[in-house]
Amino acid sequence: TQLLEQSPQFLSIQEGENLTVYCNSSSVFSSLQWYRQEPGEGPVLLVTVVTGGEVKKLKRLTFQFGDARKDSSLHITAAQPGDTGLYLCAGVNNAGNMLTFGGGTRLMVKP
Amino acid sequence: DVKVTQSSRYLVKRTGEKVFLECVQDMDHENMFWYRQDPGLGLRLIYFSYDVKMKEKGDIPEGYSVSREKKERFSLILESASTNQTSMYLCASSPRATRAYFGPGTRLTVL
Numbered sequence: 611t612q613l614l615e616q617s618p619q620f621l622s623i624q625e626g627e628n629l630t631v632y633c634n635s636s637s638v639f640s641s642l643q644w645y646r647q648e649p650g651e652g653p654v655l656l657v658t659v660v661t662g663g664e665v666k667k668l669k670r671l672t673f674q675f676g677d678a679r680k681d682s683s684l685h686i687t688a689a690q691p692g693d694t695g696l697y698l699c700a701g702v703n704n705a706g707n708m709l710t711f712g713g714g715t716r717l718m719v720k721p
Numbered sequence: 722d723v724k725v726t727q728s729s730r731y732l733v734k735r736t737g738e739k740v741f742l743e744c745v746q747d748m749d750h751e752n753m754f755w756y757r758q759d760p761g762l763g764l765r766l767i768y769f770s771y772d773v774k775m776k777e778k779g780d781i782p783e784g785y786s787v788s789r790e791k792k793e794r795f796s797l798i799l800e801s802a803s804t805n806q807t808s809m810y811l812c813a814s815s816p817r818a819t820r821a822y823f824g825p826g827t828r829l830t831v832l
Contacts, residue, residue, distance in 0.1 A: 616763070619761060643820065643821075645821075650825070650826075651823075651825055651826070652725070652811050652813070652823025652824050652825055652826055653764075653811075653821070653823050654823070655820045655821070658819070658820065698763065698764065700764075700821070702819075706819075707752060707769075707771055708766070708769065709754070709766075709813075709815075709821055710766070711756070711763045711764035711765075711766075712763055713761060713762060713763035714763045714764075
């Protein structure tokens with residue numbers, strides 16, 4: 611089983627602060643995805659990173675895939691209360707038919 | 722828009738009951754997944770299916786079975802529900818593991 615560890619598990623910050631969430635594994639993934647889940651809903655895909663070293667930006671969110679394709683990070687600049695939610699990373703196996711999820715980071719942004 | 726629906730948002734059952742959770746997707750996706758989500762443990766894969774009548778065990782299949790008689794429908798069965806199966810159950814579908822489309826989840830309580 612390929613394992614993904616996310617850190618921190620919980621993060622509570624003030625509006626306007628920056629933060630970084632990490633997703634680490636000892637396994638190599640063909641690609642890595644980041645999802646956000648709001649209460650009472652299923653996770654929704656934010657981004658997929660495919661190439662080692664790849665950086666993708668989605669407004670104030672910056673996603674990076676490690677050079678070795680084993681880890682990833684999500685950086686949020688000037689966090690807003692609307693960013694509150696559970697952030698999940700998920701690795702795609704080499705066969706391309708299975709997603710393995712990390713434990714998630716629960717983010718709360720206080721106004 | 723892809724739609725993944727789950728038969729119930731909330732379900733309360735008694736220990737020993739047989740429980741059926743239904744999931745339907747409307748986008749002709751090959752892959753369908755059942756996850757359970759528990760605080761601090763993230764999403765753990767129970768079973769997945771990559772075609773009609775095909776199924777593969779995930780990380781935690783014990784106590785569960787699945788059925789996929791039609792491409793659009795993937796059912797999770799708890800043969801004899803136990804209190805440790807109280808959880809949020811999430812169904813997802815994907816054309817491949819390029820991205821997962823999740824249903825809203827079923828919160829199951831076993832008394």
